[in-house]
Amino acid sequence: MYTNKKECVAMLLAGGQGTRLYSLTRDLAKPAVSFGGKYRIIDFPLSNCINSNIDTIGVLTQYKPFDLNQYIGNGQPWDLDRLNGGVFVLPPYMKGETSDWYKGTANAIYQNIEFVDKFSPEYVLVLSGDHIYKMDYSQMLAYHKDKGADCTIAVINVSLEEASRFGIMNTNPDNSVYEFAEKPKHPKSTNASMGIYIFNWAKLRKYLIEDEEDKTSQNDFGKNIIPKMLADGQKLFAYNFSGYWKDVGTISSLWEANMDVLDPSSGINLDDSSWKIYARNTAEPPHYVGKDAVICNSLITEGCNINGKVSNSVLSTGVEICEGAVVEDCNIMPGAKICKGAVVKYAIIGNNAVVGENAVVGEKQDGMVDGQWQITVVGPNAKVEPNQVVPVKAMVD
């Protein structure tokens, strides 16, 4: 018999404003920010889903959704244009007399209970659109079933110093969770929540409705739903993930993650035919490397035109580097142009930005530790005037 039924539906939270990315998210949602040369952040969870055989995905959008909507389109680049299922963009909508913005992560799913119900799934996978990682969700789902859990939370081992920046899961020897501490001052363990959850839908549905009735709740998974389920004695399990995972919510971490793509030992290998990351293609010709170009240790993609010196950098689609320009340790987003003689170091250059002739942006940094890089940013469509000097950590809008 033909039905709409799906075993597992993914709900991807993509409504965040991404305020800590400043001008990079002024005009677009964080999941739509460019990454790794030809990708956007959202390509990672979408590709992970399709590679894990999850073909029904609701993408919850709220903040500046146009770029993201257009980018997702009918889902074809991810093979998500399906007769039954596929990818759905779900903005907040009118219900009877009322309408509400998504008040929190849990509320966003609550407002789309009817959407999930249409597929009568046993399980719901909750994802967020601001992490770079490759993960097989089908293994996590198998683990969830095996443990007979009500909720499984993916965790990654972080250093003790970092632990106080995350939601920490304290677990029993069988990996069941007995305590959840949101950004604890004195962490008891180093199992950080990755913001990836699998719930039994029937149970989550009930908790979402109860949470909505509780006027004091912030309608957040980490702050409300998970603690409530724990308090009620539901079976929560931690699922250990050991691959590459990075939250790219800050300028520094976004830059770092791009540099990780350059480093074969970082663990985020994009050139893996068994786990491809898919992206919408822009139909540009191969990149051209000019007579005076010098390129080393860099990633360069279609539509680029390189005539200057590029090292330790990631260049996105359609970037132009003119003669005599020097680009070191940078992430340059689509369509940006670095004019003759300009020197750009340790910087993120936004979409279609122009760095004028002989301008100087950022400078070399030594001996920094992760998370503390002083990265200079030239925002999308911004212009750095010829000969202008943009100091370290400045942001040009």
Next chain:
Amino acid sequence: MNNAMSIIFASDHESKLNELTLHRTSASLPVYGRYRCIDFALSNLVNSSITTIGIITRSNYSSLMDHIRMGRDWDLNRKNSGIAVFPPYASNTSRNVFKGKIEALYGILDYIENSDDEYVIVTNSNIIASIDFDDVYEAHVQSGADITVLTYNAHPTTSRRVLVESDLSGRIRGMRITQSASDELCEIGLYCYMFNRKQLIRLISDSYERGKIDLEKDILQANLDNLKIHAYKVKGHAALIDDVKSYYRESMAVLDSQIRNSLFYSVGKVFTKVKDSVPTRYCEGAEVVDSLIADGCKINGKVENSILFRGVVVEEGAVIKNSIVMEGGKIMKGSRLNYAITDKDVTVTEDKSLSGSENYPVVVVKNKTV
């Protein structure tokens, strides 16, 4: 223009491409790092809103089918119109595959008759040019032509060329079909035509019934006096690829930024099958100049004045000069290529050297290991 359909010939006069078309039609000949020849015809048509496209194949067409699939990458997977691929036509009475374009068109006359478009673009697929068919249409209507022949200026080669002589109004008064090379710059037909559909049907039926097979000779050349046949000179860069020499020369021409701009950025985008390759990685030992590099490559050697297709690996100490390395090529440590064309998935093992010359590049056949 929304009142035209198109018929593309996937193969024509490809015998001189030798090894390069051993396993494929000239339509699916790989060019410029990530394209196949037919991408230009398809993209030009789509960019001019012509979306009813029939492709006539003759032999070796599986690589073409794999490239085109349902036409999605050109936005041609439509409910109405879209792409139709015709396998080689053989009538029930004769068991032979069609001999010439007239017979081939006669074989799909139903398809042309079923359309209600007013015009038909009939084109070869080995044309490299960015053509604005809206502009061709305007010229066609303005001149009141029965047939418009697209042309470009070039030197005749030893491949079959249609030389046209037109008067001041653009009407073609003389036509020579020749295979002798010359240093003289001539106006040459691009094997791309605009017909009025109903007239094309009449011309094809009539010529077929009279046993004619050659479209250029029996329909164009024979009718210069009876029909108004006009020339339309294509703007920007144009070329025909029909032998190894022209393939090599045209490939290298794209390293010139003016020609690159004319082909890729003047009229519309050039679409092709998307393969989701990663960006190209330049390693510590990379030294690349004056080259066109597709995605998915890994470069740790020297590349100069060359074209690398998707997924090519250049190992440490390898040197590639004046060469074309097609998809999946692997050039291992210490190897040297000069004036070479290596077809798909060729491996050149360590410390080998391949060298040809500018007018006679060495060609290594698909899947071979040197």
